[in-house]
Amino acid sequence: MATMSFSIPDDVKDRFNKAFADANKSAVVTKLMLDALDQIDHKRRSDKAVRRILNRHAKNKGPYISTEEILRTRDQIRAESDSAHGIRRK
Incomplete structure (x- = not known):
C-alpha cells in the first residue's frame, strides 16, 4: 500500500x-479519491459522446426542424391517437 502526502487548509x-x-480515515480518503476518479471517467465519456453527437449533427444535411414544428406535429399525432381511441381532452 502506498502513502501520499497532501497539504490542505487547517x-x-x-x-x-x-x-x-x-x-478509518485512510478508507474514507480512498473512497473519496475513487469517487473523484469515477466522476472524471464519467465526464470524459460524456464529453466524448457529446462530441460524437455534435459531429454527426454537423454532418447531417437534412432539413432543420424547429421546436415549434416538432411540438405541433407531436400534438397532431396525439390528437389523432386520442380521436381513434375515443379520448377527449380539454
Whole structure:
C-alpha cells in the first residue's frame, strides 16, 4: 500500500477529523479519491459522446426542424391517437 502526502487548509483538516472521528480515515480518503476518479471517467465519456453527437449533427444535411414544428406535429399525432381511441381532452 502506498502513502501520499497532501497539504490542505487547517479548517478542512479539522472538519474532516471531526466528521470522521470514529472512521478509518485512510478508507474514507480512498473512497473519496475513487469517487473523484469515477466522476472524471464519467465526464470524459460524456464529453466524448457529446462530441460524437455534435459531429454527426454537423454532418447531417437534412432539413432543420424547429421546436415549434416538432411540438405541433407531436400534438397532431396525439390528437389523432386520442380521436381513434375515443379520448377527449380539454
